[in-house]
Amino acid sequence: MTHLVAVGGSDAGIAAALRARELDPSTDVTVVLADEFPNFSICGIPYWVSGDVATEASLAHRTRADLEAVGMTVRSSTWASAVDVDRQLLSVTGPAGEEQIAYDELLIGTGAEPVRPAGIPFGEPGIHLLHSMTDAEQLVAALDLLPAGSRVAVVGAGYIGLEMTEGLVARGFDTTLIQRGQEVLSTLDPELGSLVTAEVRRHGATVLTGATVTGITPAGAGQWRVATTTAAGDAEGTFALVVVCVGVRPVTDLAAAAGAQLGRAGAIVVDEQMRTGVPHVWAAGDCVVTHHRLLGTTWLPLGTTAHKQGRVAGENMLGESRTFAGSVGTQVVKVFDLVAARTGLRHHETAPLDVSPLTRVTVADDHKRYYPGAVPLTISVTGDHTSGRLLGAQIVGERSAEISKRIDTFATALHASFTVDDVIDLDLSYTPPLGSPWDAVQVAAQGWERAAAAANQAGVGV
Amino acid sequence: MTHLVAVGGSDAGIAAALRARELDPSTDVTVVLADEFPNFSICGIPYWVSGDVATEASLAHRTRADLEAVGMTVRSSTWASAVDVDRQLLSVTGPAGEEQIAYDELLIGTGAEPVRPAGIPFGEPGIHLLHSMTDAEQLVAALDLLPAGSRVAVVGAGYIGLEMTEGLVARGFDTTLIQRGQEVLSTLDPELGSLVTAEVRRHGATVLTGATVTGITPAGAGQWRVATTTAAGDAEGTFALVVVCVGVRPVTDLAAAAGAQLGRAGAIVVDEQMRTGVPHVWAAGDCVVTHHRLLGTTWLPLGTTAHKQGRVAGENMLGESRTFAGSVGTQVVKVFDLVAARTGLRHHETAPLDVSPLTRVTVADDHKRYYPGAVPLTISVTGDHTSGRLLGAQIVGERSAEISKRIDTFATALHASFTVDDVIDLDLSYTPPLGSPWDAVQVAAQGWERAAAAANQAGVGV
Numbered sequence: 001m002t003h004l005v006a007v008g009g010s011d012a013g014i015a016a017a018l019r020a021r022e023l024d025p026s027t028d029v030t031v032v033l034a035d036e037f038p039n040f041s042i043c044g045i046p047y048w049v050s051g052d053v054a055t056e057a058s059l060a061h062r063t064r065a066d067l068e069a070v071g072m073t074v075r076s077s078t079w080a081s082a083v084d085v086d087r088q089l090l091s092v093t094g095p096a097g098e099e100q101i102a103y104d105e106l107l108i109g110t111g112a113e114p115v116r117p118a119g120i121p122f123g124e125p126g127i128h129l130l131h132s133m134t135d136a137e138q139l140v141a142a143l144d145l146l147p148a149g150s151r152v153a154v155v156g157a158g159y160i161g162l163e164m165t166e167g168l169v170a171r172g173f174d175t176t177l178i179q180r181g182q183e184v185l186s187t188l189d190p191e192l193g194s195l196v197t198a199e200v201r202r203h204g205a206t207v208l209t210g211a212t213v214t215g216i217t218p219a220g221a222g223q224w225r226v227a228t229t230t231a232a233g234d235a236e237g238t239f240a241l242v243v244v245c246v247g248v249r250p251v252t253d254l255a256a257a258a259g260a261q262l263g264r265a266g267a268i269v270v271d272e273q274m275r276t277g278v279p280h281v282w283a284a285g286d287c288v289v290t291h292h293r294l295l296g297t298t299w300l301p302l303g304t305t306a307h308k309q310g311r312v313a314g315e316n317m318l319g320e321s322r323t324f325a326g327s328v329g330t331q332v333v334k335v336f337d338l339v340a341a342r343t344g345l346r347h348h349e350t351a352p353l354d355v356s357p358l359t360r361v362t363v364a365d366d367h368k369r370y371y372p373g374a375v376p377l378t379i380s381v382t383g384d385h386t387s388g389r390l391l392g393a394q395i396v397g398e399r400s401a402e403i404s405k406r407i408d409t410f411a412t413a414l415h416a417s418f419t420v421d422d423v424i425d426l427d428l429s430y431t432p433p434l435g436s437p438w439d440a441v442q443v444a445a446q447g448w449e450r451a452a453a454a455a456n457q458a459g460v461g462v
Numbered sequence: 463m464t465h466l467v468a469v470g471g472s473d474a475g476i477a478a479a480l481r482a483r484e485l486d487p488s489t490d491v492t493v494v495l496a497d498e499f500p501n502f503s504i505c506g507i508p509y510w511v512s513g514d515v516a517t518e519a520s521l522a523h524r525t526r527a528d529l530e531a532v533g534m535t536v537r538s539s540t541w542a543s544a545v546d547v548d549r550q551l552l553s554v555t556g557p558a559g560e561e562q563i564a565y566d567e568l569l570i571g572t573g574a575e576p577v578r579p580a581g582i583p584f585g586e587p588g589i590h591l592l593h594s595m596t597d598a599e600q601l602v603a604a605l606d607l608l609p610a611g612s613r614v615a616v617v618g619a620g621y622i623g624l625e626m627t628e629g630l631v632a633r634g635f636d637t638t639l640i641q642r643g644q645e646v647l648s649t650l651d652p653e654l655g656s657l658v659t660a661e662v663r664r665h666g667a668t669v670l671t672g673a674t675v676t677g678i679t680p681a682g683a684g685q686w687r688v689a690t691t692t693a694a695g696d697a698e699g700t701f702a703l704v705v706v707c708v709g710v711r712p713v714t715d716l717a718a719a720a721g722a723q724l725g726r727a728g729a730i731v732v733d734e735q736m737r738t739g740v741p742h743v744w745a746a747g748d749c750v751v752t753h754h755r756l757l758g759t760t761w762l763p764l765g766t767t768a769h770k771q772g773r774v775a776g777e778n779m780l781g782e783s784r785t786f787a788g789s790v791g792t793q794v795v796k797v798f799d800l801v802a803a804r805t806g807l808r809h810h811e812t813a814p815l816d817v818s819p820l821t822r823v824t825v826a827d828d829h830k831r832y833y834p835g836a837v838p839l840t841i842s843v844t845g846d847h848t849s850g851r852l853l854g855a856q857i858v859g860e861r862s863a864e865i866s867k868r869i870d871t872f873a874t875a876l877h878a879s880f881t882v883d884d885v886i887d888l889d890l891s892y893t894p895p896l897g898s899p900w901d902a903v904q905v906a907a908q909g910w911e912r913a914a915a916a917a918n919q920a921g922v923g924v
Binding site: 011041043044047052053059159293302304305306307308327328329330331332333334339341368369370372402404406407408409411412413414415416418425426427429430431432433435437438439450 | 473506789791792864866877884
């Protein structure tokens with residue numbers, strides 16, 4: 001009987017544990033986690049804060065009882081502090097004090113933690129981070145005490161910042177979103193990001209773009225003064241509450257102390273089978289470097305990837321030799337009535353590759369215009385002008401337009417190393433209420449091909 | 463200057479003409495069509511009949527003026543009667559009488575025509591087919607004269623029959639759908655088709671399954687008596703109007719007389735570049751055999767395929783050498799509030815292949831259950847138990863569930879010859895309102911893998 005121990009009770013750790021138990025029900029599995037929230041959907045936190053999700057408990061992918069029912073030992077409120085690699089012992093401090101847990105194979109799934117920019121008084125009432133369930137509980141409690149109409153600020157307009165802005169607007173707060181980039185959602189090209197910026201404003205939030213927070217200081221009566229600087233000059237505003245969502249960094253102390261190497265963005269180096277190189281120590285999830293099918297090694301912490309890496313680790317810890325097939329960087333977010341999605345690389349992100357990127361934006365209807373409810377999709381396609389290979393795609397449009405699954409067509413094509421031309425050849429589904437004989441993704445691919453042909457005729461570099 | 467002539471003004475002919483003009487604007491293109499409806503969306507007819515589409519004219523993908531603006535000569539109400547292959551002349555009869563049109567390259571895109579079962583008095587008032595715009599005009603005119611609540615029958619529960627049933631119910635008719643198969647939509651497995659049958663009944667239509675029409679005879683006062691036979695015995699009903707939608711067959715007279723060979727289902731044999739083998743004569747669309755990436759040659763008339771084949775022909779008629787990449791049989795239909803989609807092969811359809819098919823049905827939520835509006839998808843995956851290769855998928859669920867684009871993920875995977883396991887590895891998009899960390903298509907792929915593993919352990923054939 002193999003004894004697997006996973007440090008971390010989120011996507012990677014739980015996926016590894018579940019997969020191991022699935023493959024060999026005799027496996028003894030212990031999951032060690034620092035809080036009381038095993039297998040919670042961190043991505044769902046903004047929807048609990050917003051009120052779309054009624055109870056905190058419903059954010060659990062599986063309850064603790066579910067996990068225990070499949071034979072997992074869940075040790076919550078337990079900190080893993082050190083790994084004795086030679087003796088295969090994990091030191092932990094839990095409700096019963098310090099102890100050591102013997103393992104045959106150890107998975108480190110310590111995840112990521114929020115970046116805490118200097119000059120922001122974290123820990124003070126009214127200043128919030130949003131990453132863990134504990135963060136969420138504190139934020140919800142604070143918001144419940146604020147009168148509707150109170151001024152609140154969100155710093156950072158990435159996925160979480162945008163989802164939080166939507167939730168705060170839905171709860172009736174006077175919400176300001178402060179974004180350093182030219183547009184919100186800087187993971188998209190500004191041409192597409194500007195559609196999202198407009199959507200946030202259309203729903204009544206104030207959006208400051210090109211704005212850097214230079215300080216947050218008390219303004220009296222429990223209020224906070226947020227100072228920002230932009231190209232147009234400095235400004236400040238007063239808010240009852242500030243939520244800071246400016247990204248995350250990998251949590252690697254335990255792994256590093258155990259002898260694991262750190263790489264991209266300080267994340268734990270693992271091979272494609274999730275080995276750290278330290279004997280019997282594996283790692284997966286937001287704390288490790290990401291194998292990317294186009295870029296090689298990068299760092300791209302996402303729940304989807306963590307699940308897959310954890311599953312791979314769970315198999316390999318039992319002696320299998322499964323390989324993580326690699327990310328292509330697929331991401332999607334709903335922002336009010338819009339959906340914005342991307343996969344693969346943007347034009348400038350192809351720099352490490354030996355390619356001649358060409359990017360073309362096309363607007364195409366989601367379904368036949370004669371059928372009620374047709375809406376335009378803005379689709380950017382990036383391909384290699386030399387080989388024709390598809391490199392990436394971005395789509396923004398209304399929620400009804402099945403954008404998330406349309407980006408999946410591009411993601412699947414990227415996984416298969418297809419050319420843009422191959423996308424035109426795909427036998428995609430069509431019925432007038434849901435598509436067109438050439439689906440919008442193919443209209444965009446044809447637009448890219450025309451741009452490539454025109455560039456060839458012009459004989460110019462692109 | 464090349465002179466291309468296309469016979470047929472629907473998807474294949476127009477796609478070829480457009481592509482040729484796009485690649486070489488000096489190309490002289492003439493499109494000959496029998497009616498006055500060039501480039502109309504035949505797939506949209508049920509939505510005009512239903513009233514979802516307000517005007518007949520809006521069913522045109524492009525207007526005649528659009529086509530002429532890109533340099534196409536459109537000769538409508540013109541019958542092509544013979545091809546003189548040696549002299550490269552097409553004989554036509556049009557408004558100005560008989561004449562011959564010289565061509566450098568000829569595309570035959572004569573499409574398909576509805577099957578007319580014996581015993582049905584086609585041509586009589588109240589007995590309708592639904593394939594051409596003229597059919598649609600006659601049907602709409604007849605329906606406009608019928609009082610709401612009149613009893614109408616639809617014979618055949620394929621895509622058009624189901625869409626017509628929905629449209630007739632929407633218009634307030636007392637509608638009966640008569641289907642020979644065990645369930646409606648016999649292009650799906652009965653387990654999934656039964657969900658669609660239930661949906662049609664839920665919306666108030668009567669559905670007779672396992673029922674064959676044995677005769678339609680006058681019942682007096684403009685009514686028709688429809689006699690059916692089932693395993694349970696014979697029955698009959700009286701209807702004010704009957705629409706017969708029992709499939710189509712290829713229109714091949716012109717091509718056959720020109721010397722083209724006929725193959726599967728009597729369709730014109732073409733190579734993958736859309737050559738008929740007759741010098742300078744090409745063919746595309748519903749009238750030709752279909753290259754299928756799994757089956758080899760079959761016949762599967764679909765608008766999406768016709769567009770692609772036409773585009774290929776348009777390039778090759780100008781001397782290019784593009785290959786039609788092949789269908790994988792992707793199809794989708796909306797039926798009231800459900801969407802049903804398929805791609806690839808069903809279990810029994812794999813018989814011509816050297817595979818050991820295994821089929822598994824999985825039910826998975828379209829998005830995280832904690833976010834409002836989650837609905838279950840029923841997904842059937844067929845794969846080769848020996849090689850693991852994906853062979854096909856079917857999905858049925860609510861319209862909100864982005865089913866059409868989810869089948870596209872499977873279709874793209876089939877195009878890439880992926881295994882079921884490869885689908886699990888795909889980096890698909892995720893955000894709680896629109897998906898799950900493992901998308902429903904991946905949950906279904908995992909379900910298939912578990913079934914395959916269980917069958918292996920049991921050591922039994924499947």
